[in-house]
Amino acid sequence: MTDLVWKPIAELARLIASKEVSPVELVQAHLERITALDGKLKSYITVMDDAALAAAKAAEARVMAGEPLGRLHGVPVGLKDLYCTRGVRTTAGSRILGDWVPAEDATVTSRLVDAGAIVLGKLNMHEFAYGPEGLNQHYGTCWNPWDSATHRICGGSSSGSGAAVAAGLCPGALGSDTGGSIRIPAALCGITGLKPTYGRVSRAGVLPLAWSADHVGPMCRTARDCALMLGAMAGYDPKDPTTSVLPVPDYDAALTGDIKGLRVGVLRAFFLESTDPSVLRPVHTALKALESLGASLRDVAFDGARHAAGASTAIIASEAYAYHETWLKTRRQEYGEDVRLRLLAGAFVSAADYLKGQRVRTLIRNELEAVLANVDVLVCATVPIAHAGVGQREVEINGERQPVRPSLIRFTRPFNLTGHPAASVPCGFTAEGMPVGLQIVGRAFDEGTVLRVADVYQRSTDWHTRRPPLAG
């Protein structure tokens, strides 16, 4: 039973279809682990045990009846608690929406269920997705499963998704990413996460942080599982006018196992040059591994990344304030302190500054497009540090004290501005046993190549198969 929860989604779907594993048995195994472990991990806000078991029984009946099955048939998943779920409360990690029950599913919720997935529950997160640490004073802060003694952050804002997948409390989850909120917890929790291209996956029914920078995507233990989930979710949605009409490729078929001759651009200036040595060591080893697998490595510059912080601050603060304005006037005291203050700060960004941020964004995107004209993917560390304690405000990077929050998002937020697809894959551990992530960035709508590089790397390494101490 324990081994079942560590199997990848691709294998689980096959075992269910061949009647070797029952969806009921699989859902029960995960629910038992949630009961046993989540008191400490706090990865779930709402566990949908009755609904999940009912769905599992229906899924089993379809298998036994020989009916056609979706590609995720019978596979349990978790949803970050900002994906609307019809009839099930959706809190966004907040007290303000603590009792809110949506009347409709988010488009991606429906698409996953239509593909046969079973929703186990709603996952913890930084309140309203506004924080890269994954702190939450309303529902408790998730415990990073890689350190059973010290309460370390999971990274955020999709902290529950990171913790739950890492600890075997669901084989796959959805996160959302406005400045790194899929990739940061993926890196800090030792799992694989993909922020698809802006417009690849519908945001309809996903509570926003900043409309123009929000991305939704999968968080799993393997790149192949991310490919499976992305394939089930992606594509045009009339409810989200920013979604692309481009056809959705077969992401699983893109995993050819071959990266011979692939041109990999290594981001050193701004990125690897300001990465802590404890992170840099595994990243350098990963670069050598990619080279030995046939990729051609070259250093590339992406200077516009230096200006991402200013542009991103103007854009995200303004958009987040605009969404929360009414509540900030009427229910301000119901926010957690850190989120309340950061939201209020958005009231003091001028329209001119917002538009200046969007103009800089154009320049940054143009520069990245030019860089990616000469290489197939870019790589760097996902996060310059490997860990931070809950409540810790500063970290040391290369001997300099730096604030935790901007350090966490330094390497990820440029790609929220540009909208390019970016993944984080586990690439090793620090001496303290905390996982390290490698970020892989691709051309717009070329998630297939990003996933192919991640998959090839995972075929030759076993970092993604390691189990954290708190996983029992």
Added chain:
Amino acid sequence: MEPFTIETLRTLAATQGLHLSDGELSELLPLVQAGRKMIETVSEMPLADAEPSSQYRML
């Protein structure tokens, strides 16, 4: 760029219908100052005729 004061914040907030206490304004001031400083760095970019990224759909 002129630094904001508590009174600047109070006035700007009130024009938007946000009535913040002295305590809230004091807590906010350093955050707003840091944000403005960060946003100011975008002026280093040669904006020339760059238009804002207002078209969300990429393709």
